[in-house]
Amino acid sequence: MSKEDIGITVSKNKDFSEWYTQVVLKAKLADYAPVKGLIVLRPDGYSIWESLRSTFDRKFVSNGIRNGFLPILIPESLLGKEKKHFAGFNPEVFWVTHSGENEVGDRLALRPTSETLAYTLYSKWIQSWRDLPLKINFWNTALRAEIKGTKPFLRTSEFLWQEGHTVHASQEEAEKEVMKILEIYKNTVEEELGIPVTIGKKSEKEKFVGAVYTTTMESIMPDGKALQMGTSHFLGQNFSKPFEVKFADIDNVEHFAWQTSWGVSWRLIGAMIMTHGDDQGLVLPPKVAPIQVVIVPIYKNDEGKDKILSKVEEIRKNLELKEIRVHIDDRSELSPGYKFNDWELKGVPIRIEVGPKDIEKQSIVIAKRYNREKSSLSFTEIGKISTILDEIQESMLKTAREQAKANTKNITEYTEFKSKIEEGGFFCAPWCGKLECEEKIKEETGADIRVIPFGSENTNKKCMYCHEQSISIPIFAKGY
RNA sequence: GGGAUCGUCGUCUAGCUUGGUAUGAUACUAGUCUGGGGGACUAGUGGUCGCAGGUUCAAAUCCUGCCGGUCCCA
Numbered sequence: 001m002s003k004e005d006i007g008i009t010v011s012k013n014k015d016f017s018e019w020y021t022q023v024v025l026k027a028k029l030a031d032y033a034p035v036k037g038l039i040v041l042r043p044d045g046y047s048i049w050e051s052l053r054s055t056f057d058r059k060f061v062s063n064g065i066r067n068g069f070l071p072i073l074i075p076e077s078l079l080g081k082e083k084k085h086f087a088g089f090n091p092e093v094f095w096v097t098h099s100g101e102n103e104v105g106d107r108l109a110l111r112p113t114s115e116t117l118a119y120t121l122y123s124k125w126i127q128s129w130r131d132l133p134l135k136i137n138f139w140n141t142a143l144r145a146e147i148k149g150t151k152p153f154l155r156t157s158e159f160l161w162q163e164g165h166t167v168h169a170s171q172e173e174a175e176k177e178v179m180k181i182l183e184i185y186k187n188t189v190e191e192e193l194g195i196p197v198t199i200g201k202k203s204e205k206e207k208f209v210g211a212v213y214t215t216t217m218e219s220i221m222p223d224g225k226a227l228q229m230g231t232s233h234f235l236g237q238n239f240s241k242p243f244e245v246k247f248a249d250i251d252n253v254e255h256f257a258w259q260t261s262w263g264v265s266w267r268l269i270g271a272m273i274m275t276h277g278d279d280q281g282l283v284l285p286p287k288v289a290p291i292q293v294v295i296v297p298i299y300k301n302d303e304g305k306d307k308i309l310s311k312v313e314e315i316r317k318n319l320e321l322k323e324i325r326v327h328i329d330d331r332s333e334l335s336p337g338y339k340f341n342d343w344e345l346k347g348v349p350i351r352i353e354v355g356p357k358d359i360e361k362q363s364i365v366i367a368k369r370y371n372r373e374k375s376s377l378s379f380t381e382i383g384k385i386s387t388i389l390d391e392i393q394e395s396m397l398k399t400a401r402e403q404a405k406a407n408t409k410n411i412t413e414y415t416e417f418k419s420k421i422e423e424g425g426f427f428c429a430p431w432c433g434k435l436e437c438e439e440k441i442k443e444e445t446g447a448d449i450r451v452i453p454f455g456s457e458n459t460n461k462k463c464m465y466c467h468e469q470s471i472s473i474p475i476f477a478k479g480y
Numbered sequence: 481g482g483g484a485u486c487g488u489c490g491u492c493u494a495g496c497u498u499g500g501u502a503u504g505a506u507a508c509u510a511g512u513c514u515g516g517g518g519g520a521c522u523a524g525u526g527g528u529c530g531c532a533g534g535u536u537c538a539a540a541u542c543c544u545g546c547c548g549g550u551c552c553c554a
Contacts, residue, residue, distance in 0.1 A: 036548090332515095335514080337515085340517050341517065344517095353516065355515090
């Protein structure tokens with residue numbers, strides 16, 4: 001490795017894919033595992049996940065959802081119970097066929113998702129309307145064999161996620177739950193990660209296999225590709241019937257229950273890296289940053305060192321009282337310049353420099369990671385740092401919103417669509433609702449219907465492909 | 481399924497044609513000087529050359545098979 005190789009060696013604009021991989025590895029968020037398609041989360045990566053997890057948990061709990069845990073193995077007979085669902089997942093299921101030297105009778109799937117397992121249990125647990133609603137969330141991993149094009153966090157054969165599964169007495173209540181979850185997802189992603197999302201429905205073609213409909217949140221990445229950030233499904237009675245999730249109502253008549261399922265994965269971390277990172281490396285939104293403020297002390301000799309370290313310690317205590325996550329980089333063997341670059345690579349939102357000049361001036365140097373601005377702050381103003389962190393969080397979302405807006409275009413003509421789709425971006429274009437048009441567009445351009453935004457339905461326009469009456473204006477884009 | 485290409489200290493890499501003590505950088509360890517944007521010098525640690533066979537006095541190098549990675553085509 002040459003000197004340059006310590007940092008990111010490619011530009012985000014020039015080689016986005018290589019840039020992304022380098023940021024993940026060099027910022028030490030994750031590393032490759034010995035098995036293709038699998039990654040290892042390192043502490044800096046895992047703590048971002050933990051931060052998201054605790055935010056979601058807080059919101060889930062206040063919505064009456066509790067956590068549970070499901071085993072990883074699902075017998076084939078169970079997984080195959082809902083036919084479409086099984087057909088959809090089958091190609092990417094990992095199977096356990098042996099225990100020791102013995103072949104197992106019913107093959108065991110490493111869960112690609114847990115609907116079938118959860119609902120087998122739910123049917124035992126639910127008898128009466130008094131048992132409803134039943135709302136449980138599971139934090140675990142899912143396994144889906146990905147052969148080609150794997151990318152850390154974005155496409156891996158095993159991924160960390162949460163899957164929530166709720167059961168309701170009425171269709172109306174279940175559908176409300178679907179929307180409630182989607183709202184939680186949207187707010188969390190925007191507020192914590194600073195990534196704007198568009199919410200709406202998936203087309204019939206793109207919906208979750210086995211669902212009545214799928215709601216989704218989609219984001220546009222800086223390279224112009226769309227990323228699915230999370231989904232919330234209305235399952236209707238599609239699973240309650242085969243799995244016999246039934247309850248006796250107040251009038252003692254037995255009904256099949258109405259169900260929902262929903263999930264977000266560590267893909268959100270990938271989206272955060274792509275949205276905010278730059279040629280220097282990672283840029284972390286303050287709310288999820290494991291370290292929010294790093295202090296680099298600068299000194300020439302031992303007596304200066306003591307003086308500066310005691311000041312630095314004072315600042316640390318001051319910030320910690322405000323619940324700011326602070327780290328002092330007192331590695332003596334490294335030069336300040338090295339440390340600056342190192343912490344920028346890791347995306348720490350604020351760096352404070354304290355050296356002899358600062359002590360003299362009774363101030364500190366403060367450098368913001370997201371815009372790389374340096375300024376000074378007097379000793380008496382150190383309390384302002386928590387406000388500055390809030391401002392950074394806000395303006396990161398604002399910048400991302402502007403970027404997303406610039407990458408979203410309205411299109412009515414298919415010829416124009418075809419000529420512009422290569423540049424990437426979100427394209428809002430009228431559509432007749434027919435599968436045939438959707439498939440042709442996919443075939444000819446590689447672009448999918450990512451989301452049919454809420455409020456874009458019932459439009460009086462012409463389908464950009466067949467020119468018949470349109471039923472909505474979906475967002476078309478190439479996806480990850 | 482077809483084709484191409486590559487596996488050498490933690491990482492990147494030279495050596496392979498023409499067989500003979502495995503090269504350099506970086507990282508790591510120790511020390512001295514340094515220190516406000518990736519610092520210098522000195523010394524040191526680290527490799528059964530992807531695996532298994534074969535040829536040979538001798539194999540990272542030649543031959544065969546296997547395993548793994550990457551890319552292209554269907």
